[in-house]
Amino acid sequence: MRSSDPRGRPFTGVTLDRVSTERKDPAVIERLHRDSAARAVLAGHDGVLVATDADAVLRTRLDAVDGHAREPILLGLDGSTALFAVDFDALPVASREELTEAAALVPLREAGSSLPPGEAGLAAYATALLNWHRMHRFCSNCGAATDSEEAGFSRHCPVCATNHFPRTDPVVIMTVEHDDQLLLGRRSGWREPRSSVLAGFVSPGESAEEAVVREVQEESGIVVRDPVYVSSQPWPFPSSLMLGFAAQSDGGTPSPRDGELEEVAWYSRREIEDAIAERNPSLRLPPPVSIARFLIDRWVANADQH
Ligand SMILES: [Zn+2]
Numbered sequence: 671m672r673s674s675d676p677r678g679r680p681f682t683g684v685t686l687d688r689v690s691t692e693r694k695d696p697a698v699i700e701r702l703h704r705d706s707a708a709r710a711v712l713a714g715h716d717g718v719l720v721a722t723d724a725d726a727v728l729r730t731r732l733d734a735v736d737g738h739a740r741e742p743i744l745l746g747l748d749g750s751t752a753l754f755a756v757d758f759d760a761l762p763v764a765s766r767e768e769l770t771e772a773a774a775l776v777p778l779r780e781a782g783s784s785l786p787p788g789e790a791g792l793a794a795y796a797t798a799l800l801n802w803h804r805m806h807r808f809c810s811n812c813g814a815a816t817d818s819e820e821a822g823f824s825r826h827c828p829v830c831a832t833n834h835f836p837r838t839d840p841v842v843i844m845t846v847e848h849d850d851q852l853l854l855g856r857r858s859g860w861r862e863p864r865s866s867v868l869a870g871f872v873s874p875g876e877s878a879e880e881a882v883v884r885e886v887q888e889e890s891g892i893v894v895r896d897p898v899y900v901s902s903q904p905w906p907f908p909s910s911l912m913l914g915f916a917a918q919s920d921g922g923t924p925s926p927r928d929g930e931l932e933e934v935a936w937y938s939r940r941e942i943e944d945a946i947a948e949r950n951p952s953l954r955l956p957p958p959v960s961i962a963r964f965l966i967d968r969w970v971a972n973a974d975q976h
Pocket of ligand 1: 814827
């Protein structure tokens with residue numbers, strides 16, 4: 671059986687110490703921010719800066735790009751080196767041009783498949799945190815401008831005193847099995863023959879297991895039972911946490927129900943194995959960077975045990 675161990679999964683494996691306690695002390699942050707050894711990870715709308723001469727996220731001198739930042743965003747400590755996240759898009763044009771001489775702006779999805787896991791995880795972490803700051807400059811309660819606190823782990827509203835924390839939106843994604851077949855659907859807008867396992871956001875007042883049952887029923891009409899949690903993966907587009915499940919069904923004829931899917935059907939193990947080997951012209955599976963593919967590969971590996 672292939673391991674469901676999340677180590678080595680794209681967008682995971684960050685080994686930084688996030689210094690959750692120390693970051694509450696402004697004196698510590700000031701010292702780390704002024705340290706000439708401090709390094710910056712840069713990300714913007716178009717991706718993350720990756721060193722062209724190494725299989726790694728660029729770690730550039732912080733004082734060269736962010737020497738006077740009012741609100742430093744500390745990712746954590748890499749050994750004794752402080753790593754900060756810096757918004758590439760906010761830099762002056764000259765700095766951006768200089769940086770891209772030795773590094774390339776790589777879209778995050780691409781970074782997820784081309785970089786080693788810990789590096790892709792770092793890219794995702796920096797991108798997710800920068801995305802959150804970019805989109806939460808104003809208080810959602812009263813509309814006033816907010817201030818970064820805890821070196822970027824929260825934002826505070828000085829007017830109504832509300833504290834805001836980085837969001838992670840839970841999404842359930844699941845294999846649904848019946849009689850050695852897997853339920854796959856093609857989302858509206860996907861080109862044929864692309865198909866994948868079903869997924870959807872967890873609603874307020876709902877457990878992840880309940881969301882699995884509801885989503886599959888809503889999207890395909892198929893009733894599932896016994897959802898079992900498998901593994902999770904951050905999916906920072908912009909801020910989801912994918913919760914992977916495996917569920918069973920007693921079968922039935924699936925059909926698109928709520929407009930999210932264009933097509934949904936049962937696929938035999940053989941059809942899926944052929945698609946994994948890229949010799950099934952009528953089915954293209956999601957890329958290995960996704961937890962969807964991990965769950966499909968896992969289902970096939972487990973089926974080998976039968
Ligand atoms: Zn407020």
